[in-house]
Amino acid sequence: MxxxxxxxxxxxxxxxxxxxxxxxxxxxxxxxxxxxxxxxxxxxxxxxxxxxxIPPKKPPAARSHYFATGELARRCLDALRVAEGRVVAAEEIAVAALRDKGLDPEDRKTRSDFIQRVLNTLTTLKGKGTVEKVGHGLGARWRLPAEPADHAAWARCQ
Incomplete structure (x- = not known):
């Protein structure tokens, strides 16, 4: 036994x-x-x-206690504005957020969670025409569009 x-x-x-x-x-x-x-x-x-x-609806993702409402979208847009046209990886934005929050960027679980949340936020912003995705898969990068598709949506994000 x-x-x-x-x-x-x-x-x-x-x-x-x-x-x-x-x-x-x-x-x-x-x-x-x-x-x-x-x-x-x-x-x-x-x-x-x-x-x-009637198709089932996916339940909303659990809210993060690290970010206030809308904070992550603002962080993503700020990072892309600072990049001034350069493409940015979601991981870069996530690591900067980890450091700003005083968290260890080497903590794999928290880092992975932040990266996924940044990717979800960027994908949502892409759907609104606020950001552009360059590439696919792990090599995908993000940038602000040269000319926003929806000027009203762009203005709301400013």
């Missing part, structure tokens, strides 16, 4: 994981019941509607 402390730790971990699964299944059951009621209500107003045809 195994060492008693190893077996005890494995049993404890299994109990923890199975407890999480039980709680998630309970929450799923509640959401499924709510969905059934919503579908029935929709059918009252639109009898020929197939509720399954």
């Amino acid at each position: 195994g060492e008693p402390h190893v077996v005890s730790a494995l049993r404890e971990k299994r109990a923890e994981i199975s407890g999480v699964i039980v709680e998630l299944e309970r929450r799923i059951a509640l959401h499924r019941a709510g969905l059934v009621h919503l579908d029935a209500t929709l059918r009252l107003f639109i009898p020929d509607l197939e509720p399954e045809s």
Whole structure:
């Protein structure tokens, strides 16, 4: 058999994981019941509607306690303005933010989280025409467009 402390730790971990699964299944059951009621209500107003045809919506990402609302978008735009037309990697912006926040840029988990948040923000700004993406994959870089597509959106970001 195994060492008693190893077996005890494995049993404890299994109990923890199975407890999480039980709680998630309970929450799923509640959401499924709510969905059934919503579908029935929709059918009252639109009898020929197939509720399954409504695509599911991805839940919003968890907010970061490191950044205030809109702070990361401002940081990205400021970094691109300072670059004066030079292309900038998302990692550069993330590392600068880590340093500004007094965090260790060598902490892989936090660095990865910051990079992903910067990429998500830049992608959102790209969709608004506020920034341009140059390249693909790990080599992708970002810059401000020579002429913003939507002057009103550009002005809001200033």
